Amino acid sequence: MMERLTRSGNESAALGAKLSRAEVIPVYPITPSTFIAEYLAQYVSDGELKANLINVESEHSAMSACIGASLAGARTFTATSSQGLALMHEMLHWAVGARTPVVMAVGNRALAPPWNLYAHHQDSIAQRDTGWIKFYCEGNQEVLDTIIQAYKVAEDKRVLLPAMVCLDGFILTHTRERVDLPQQDAVDDYLPPYSPEHFVIDFGHPLTENVIVTPAWYMEYQYQLEVAMRNSREVIREANRDFANKFHRNWGGLVDPYLMEDADVAVMAMGTIAGTARVAVREMREAGHKVGLIKLRAFRPFPIEEIRKLGSQLKVLAVIDRNCAFGSGGASYIETQSALYNTPNSPRVLDFIAGLGGRDVSVADIKHVLDAALKVSKTGKVEREVEWVKLVGGE
Amino acid sequence: MGSTTSLTEIIFYGRGGMGVVTAAEVLAEAVSQEGKYGQAIPIFGVERRGAPVRAFGRISNEPIQIRSEIYAPDYSVVVHASVMDLMDVSKGLKKEGVIIINSPLSPKELSSRFPSGVKVASLNATKIALEELGAAIANTAMLGALSRVSGQVSLKALTSAALMRFPGEAGKRNVNVIKRAYEEVQFK
Amino acid sequence: MPSKVVPLKEMSRVELVSKGHNGCPGCGMCISIRQALKGLGKNTVLAIPAGCVPVVAGGPLPLAGLSVPTILCSFEATGAFIAGVEAALDFKGRKKDVNVVGYAGDGGTADIGIQALSGAFERGHDIIYICYDNEAYMNTGIQRSGTTPYGAWTTTTPVGSLRHFKRERKKDMPQIIAAHNPRFVATASIAFPGDFIGKIKRAIELGGPAYIQVHSPCPVGWRFPPDKTIEIARLAVQSGMWRLFEIEDGQYRLTLKVTKRKPIDEYLKPQGRFRHLTPQDIEEIQKEVDKLWEAQPA
Numbered sequence: 001m002m003e004r005l006t007r008s009g010n011e012s013a014a015l016g017a018k019l020s021r022a023e024v025i026p027v028y029p030i031t032p033s034t035f036i037a038e039y040l041a042q043y044v045s046d047g048e049l050k051a052n053l054i055n056v057e058s059e060h061s062a063m064s065a066c067i068g069a070s071l072a073g074a075r076t077f078t079a080t081s082s083q084g085l086a087l088m089h090e091m092l093h094w095a096v097g098a099r100t101p102v103v104m105a106v107g108n109r110a111l112a113p114p115w116n117l118y119a120h121h122q123d124s125i126a127q128r129d130t131g132w133i134k135f136y137c138e139g140n141q142e143v144l145d146t147i148i149q150a151y152k153v154a155e156d157k158r159v160l161l162p163a164m165v166c167l168d169g170f171i172l173t174h175t176r177e178r179v180d181l182p183q184q185d186a187v188d189d190y191l192p193p194y195s196p197e198h199f200v201i202d203f204g205h206p207l208t209e210n211v212i213v214t215p216a217w218y219m220e221y222q223y224q225l226e227v228a229m230r231n232s233r234e235v236i237r238e239a240n241r242d243f244a245n246k247f248h249r250n251w252g253g254l255v256d257p258y259l260m261e262d263a264d265v266a267v268m269a270m271g272t273i274a275g276t277a278r279v280a281v282r283e284m285r286e287a288g289h290k291v292g293l294i295k296l297r298a299f300r301p302f303p304i305e306e307i308r309k310l311g312s313q314l315k316v317l318a319v320i321d322r323n324c325a326f327g328s329g330g331a332s333y334i335e336t337q338s339a340l341y342n343t344p345n346s347p348r349v350l351d352f353i354a355g356l357g358g359r360d361v362s363v364a365d366i367k368h369v370l371d372a373a374l375k376v377s378k379t380g381k382v383e384r385e386v387e388w389v390k391l392v393g394g395e
Numbered sequence: 396m397g398s399t400t401s402l403t404e405i406i407f408y409g410r411g412g413m414g415v416v417t418a419a420e421v422l423a424e425a426v427s428q429e430g431k432y433g434q435a436i437p438i439f440g441v442e443r444r445g446a447p448v449r450a451f452g453r454i455s456n457e458p459i460q461i462r463s464e465i466y467a468p469d470y471s472v473v474v475h476a477s478v479m480d481l482m483d484v485s486k487g488l489k490k491e492g493v494i495i496i497n498s499p500l501s502p503k504e505l506s507s508r509f510p511s512g513v514k515v516a517s518l519n520a521t522k523i524a525l526e527e528l529g530a531a532i533a534n535t536a537m538l539g540a541l542s543r544v545s546g547q548v549s550l551k552a553l554t555s556a557a558l559m560r561f562p563g564e565a566g567k568r569n570v571n572v573i574k575r576a577y578e579e580v581q582f583k
Numbered sequence: 584m585p586s587k588v589v590p591l592k593e594m595s596r597v598e599l600v601s602k603g604h605n606g607c608p609g610c611g612m613c614i615s616i617r618q619a620l621k622g623l624g625k626n627t628v629l630a631i632p633a634g635c636v637p638v639v640a641g642g643p644l645p646l647a648g649l650s651v652p653t654i655l656c657s658f659e660a661t662g663a664f665i666a667g668v669e670a671a672l673d674f675k676g677r678k679k680d681v682n683v684v685g686y687a688g689d690g691g692t693a694d695i696g697i698q699a700l701s702g703a704f705e706r707g708h709d710i711i712y713i714c715y716d717n718e719a720y721m722n723t724g725i726q727r728s729g730t731t732p733y734g735a736w737t738t739t740t741p742v743g744s745l746r747h748f749k750r751e752r753k754k755d756m757p758q759i760i761a762a763h764n765p766r767f768v769a770t771a772s773i774a775f776p777g778d779f780i781g782k783i784k785r786a787i788e789l790g791g792p793a794y795i796q797v798h799s800p801c802p803v804g805w806r807f808p809p810d811k812t813i814e815i816a817r818l819a820v821q822s823g824m825w826r827l828f829e830i831e832d833g834q835y836r837l838t839l840k841v842t843k844r845k846p847i848d849e850y851l852k853p854q855g856r857f858r859h860l861t862p863q864d865i866e867e868i869q870k871e872v873d874k875l876w877e878a879q880p881a
Contacts, residue, residue: 006424006433027739028695029723037726038738045743055727055739057694058659083633083658115633115641115655117439139462171462176420176435178427178458275460362463446605 003181009172012140012179013079013105013165014039016147018049019187020103022077023194026054026065028084031117032173033107036079059084063091063102070100071209072201075151075194078102081169082109082123089127095162096131096225098209099198101154102162103147108271108322109169110357118358119168121270121323125299125331131225133163133232134300136270140177142251143167145243148187149251152239155194158231168272168322170358182247190246233301254303256295257310259285263292264313265373268332269320270296273354273361277320280366291370296332304339311340314347318373320366320389322355329353329386348382354389365389403547404465405452407537408484409474410445414534417560418474419450422538425548425556426454434459447478454547470545472537473497474520485509495540495580497521497533502583516544516582523579527571535569539576550577585836586769586785586829588777595621604639604648609809611799611816612715613639614773616686619713619797620651622783627651627682628672630665632696633658634688635722635801636715661685661692662699665710678709682787685712690720692796693729693754704763709791711783714756717801725804729754732824733871734864736856737804748859760794761830767793769829769838773800774816778827778838789831798825806855815853822850823872837881847872 007015014036017025025044027037043049052069056062059080066076080088085106095102110120124134135150137143143165150163167173199209213221237253244250256274259281260266269277274295281293294310294317296303311317317340321330328334333351340346352369355361368389376382388395405422409415416437423433434453451465467487471494473479484494494513496505497520506515520536535557542548553573558566599620606613612635620627629651631640637655639648647653656664665685672678687696692714703710719737720726727737732753736742740749761768766789771779779797786793800816802809819825823844828837847869851857860868 004427006420006427006435029720029726029739031723034723034726038724038741041739041747042741042743045741045745045747047743047745053739057697057729059695060659087659112657113655114644115637139458139460168462170439171436174437174439175462176423176433178423178432272462276463278460360464362466363461364466 005179005181006176007140007179008035008174008176009140009143009167010035010107010174011039012144013147013167014043015179015181016144017077017103017105018043019182019184020077020148020151020191021075021188021193022049022051023074024052024054024066024069024076026056026062026069026076026078028056028059028062028080030059030081030084032109032169033079033081033105035173036105036107059087060091063088063095066102067091067095067098067100070102071098071199073194073196076100076102077104079105079107081107082111085123085127086111089130092127092130092132092162097221099160100162101151101160101194103150103154104162104164105143105147106164106166107169107173108166116357117169119171119272119322120356120358121166121321124164124166125323127164128300128331131161131229132300133161133236133298134166135163135298136166136296137172138272138275138295140172140175140179141249143172144179144181145247145249145251148182148191149239149243152191153232153235156235157197159228159235160198161225161228161232166271171272186246190243229301233303233305236298236301252295252297254298254301255306255310256297258293258295260292260294260310260313263290264315265290265318265370265377266292266294266310266314267318267320267366267369267373268294268296268336270299270332271322273320273322273366276361276363277366280363280370283363284367284370289370289374291374299332302335302339307336307339308343311336311347312343312345315377316350316373317347318350318352318369320352320354320361320369324353324356333386348376350376350382351386352389353386359390361389401456402459402461403454403470403545404468405454405470405472405541406465406468407450407452407472407474408478408482409448409534410478411448412445413475414532415448415474416450418472418534418538419452421535421553421556421560422452422454422541422548424559425552428552428555429549431456432459434462436462438464447481449482468492470495470541472541474533474537479508485513488513493544493582495537495544497537502581516540516580518576518580520576523572523575527575528568535572536576539573540580542573543577543580544582550574585831586781586838589622589780589784590777594776594780595624597621597625599625599650600639601648601650606635606639607803607809609802609812610635611717611773611801611812612636612688614812615715615797615799618773618776618779619686619783620649622780623682623684623711623787625651626680627684628668629653629684629686630656630661630668631686632656632661632691633722634691635717636686636688638722658691659695660699661687661696662701662703662712665712666703666706666708669708669710673709683710685710687712687714688721689714689716689718689730690728693756700760701763704760704765704792704794707765707792711786711791711793711795714794714796715799716796717799717804719801719804721801721804730756734857734860734868736859742859746859757794757796763792764833765792765794766790767829767831769795770825770827771795771797772816772820772825772827773797774813774820775827775839782829782838785829785831804856806858807853811853815850818845818850818853821845822847823876824850826875840881844872844876
């Protein structure tokens, strides 16, 4: 029996960590994810969660402490956003190289200057090449569930990579929605305790982490990370299937295709935009257009297989990016084009930069994107590859 | 599925630090208790008590997938009438939509501020709050009024949600506020 | 030479902090920066990290709250930013009679900002660093920092049934900075503006690096009514909890002698953040304050 609650994204993330029995929780406050630390502090101080919560002095230290704790055998959790994530950057690489399956909630927020506290994916997208697994959630239930799934994936011996679970700043972090709380014993059954074998503190057999290697060794270590990331695709699909069987909620694995069966034009989105896009797609269908949605749930590992399969049926794929790799378009657009390049029958791919710094993305905005895609599917001509949506004064 | 027919959208208008966001959250909780789906989205400017704020509320029989701002509300709930000089509370209101205003003035007197045809309901929520709570926190009163005017959330669910949100004596008093507001709201 | 308390009638009438900004009612930091800028004057470049000040200084667009050149810098880097500004102005021959000032909260000073601050002071830049101490990360909603005092409730030391209030002692930043042998280190309080402004003027006279930590109560985070800010600040000093002193070229001097200290619970009781403390907890705090004053009465 699930407990039905109305909870914010921040609290959902904290509940996910609590149910996952996180053991060491180094935290540092930053808007809009600060509440995650506060809820966890409350659970610990009320004896509801047995964990060591460390109020560290910076985000760089938060990740450093997570890595130290993980190497010492604990299941660790932290949360941050924006500038904090950026400050952690050096240590994000470290967590990957050290194969510490840290799970972190990221309340996606814009980077300064100028100071903006609102939803923007640039913070986590900028960590693209660190080797972290990255999930982007559409709603609060998914946030809670994905934190649990993230541990299952990250700690899997075929993976052993850290994972971030992203939720749009304010739009999810501060929005309350209905959330069903899984039972602790069911979660324990799904997620056994963390028991690393690759690095252990054993005084009888002392190991050294991060020794110096010459060019004779480094490349093979990197290849191990490559293998882990490739493996993570199937592990993510498995973890999602197992979760769905147990908890009766299916988040799609790496992608969640919606009304794609007979679609020839589709929109692709991550995070809350995907949710709003479902409504837009339905309304366009009611008006007679055969359109669908590819919700991108995992950005890393990029779901190349799924994108190729879904893309091959499409004439046009319009990607909405809540981020921008200046001069080249949005990150999902770039990755999608790359995935589709060598496939026969690949669709035209368009990019729409939207929602930066918390600018609202409405059903009307997404319909505008779909209209543009439909036009291209009729004419076969791409007049503009990258468009910035709802820019004051236009481009 | 959140189709337009089953989705009700509400914009709460008021001043920061005075329960506008709480109103949307209590509503979402109440709606959830009735087995429906609720959503409460606060809209922040820079944090400051007293600044004009909005909060969005959605009610649906199905999971709510839309998470954008509300552009065409079914109900506009004005918790602090003074913000009407700073924000257009009739903006985007659906044709059959209703503006519910915390004011001692009657709906007829208030409707002259808006284009003709706009439906208005009113109640002196501040007075109810002062009398029942001893404080001018009008948010829960506005929820009582919303329940009556919209029929989208039951009094029972609202009072249950209020008792969950406000512990002890405060909870009981807020229940009184909600009930009184439900009775006293004028809707021509 | 000791700093001189500036009498009210000699304080600058120029307001460098605009009216109508977004600060909370009763904000101690807002009072502190207004006082500070009366001491610093308009030939001041400010670097201000994340915290409460950007709420005042940073608009939002199209407004800005301060009438001096201001950089709203990255949280951990205030010390490094002002070092850079100072080095550039010096290189360009523009440093004379210009104050290069970092204005940071306790989190941005004692925790995340300490590396850059320490570096800047070790290198001896001609800078003034003012820390407004509201004893927690207030802008993000009252989380504990290194300068949160023993016993305080914060959202990350939320007490709870296991009594997890802040157990660690307040980090002694003035002494940490004093160990860098700067020209000037001082503590101040918004309840004693003449003393605070006098210390700023002394810091300018001496040339940097200079560090001043100004105690700035926060009604929201400390849980007291917003019209009591100055009263609480004064009680902190009168109870001996917050000592007003300065160290000039290594020479220590108490700038306000508190001969008959008020009992500590007169300071603690009006603040909701200490509400959960037992009489034994309060006695323990009193003993600590007594010890501190007995060890160094003047």
